[in-house]
């Protein structure tokens with residue numbers, strides 16, 4: 001059974017590095033990396049409906065970044081500033097007011113975490129954010145680092161596992177366990193590990209819609225409520241359309 005999450009006014013949706021280079025055809029592609037996109041789009045819709053902030057991080061490296069193999073690093077050149085590979089996936093439906101966090105711009109070090117020297121933690125606290133719903137790429141690298149940093153900064157964390165993919169699928173169980181030990185709540189893990197439905201993107205988005213139903217209990221927090229579709233059922237029995 002998938003757990004359900006109730007979006008609260010003090011939540012924000014964090015989307016880590018859903019960029020072309022981490023998707024099939026990119027410079028550092030993850031298997032099925034692009035299949036997170038329809039699932040994340042559903043979460044963006046829910047976030048908009050509930051009026052919570054959407055934060056998207058991106059790897060944004062200078063051309064001769066220290067993390068690249070040519071410079072003695074671990075990775076092929078990827079997400080080079082202003083290239084097609086560094087762009088967010090074209091089907092990712094980021095809202096216009098999404099908060100963009102740029103990382104990996106330093107010549108002398110890499111930054112896996114969206115919180116690493118970006119000021120994001122302090123910024124979110126100022127906004128009153130207490131909990132982060134975390135999605136994106138790659139589960140065992142930048143998502144992992146971001147989740148652990150978020151916990152260190154005392155944010156509550158819900159990892160939406162079916163909205164992630166790993167660089168090394170063999171590391172999924174230990175990564176999930178590490179996050180849980182750090183106090184992160186993990187939902188929909190069975191869709192990534194055991195469930196064939198994640199192999200079809202459309203199917204995955206649909207099952208995420210059904211299984212991870214999000215309830216908006218406080219419509220007064222939803223600035224965008226009237227503007228968006230109202231067809232998503234709430235766990236408390238309302239149909240989401242009071243108008």
Ligand SMILES: [Zn+2]
Pocket residue numbers: 059061067078079104
């Ligand atoms: Zn990078």
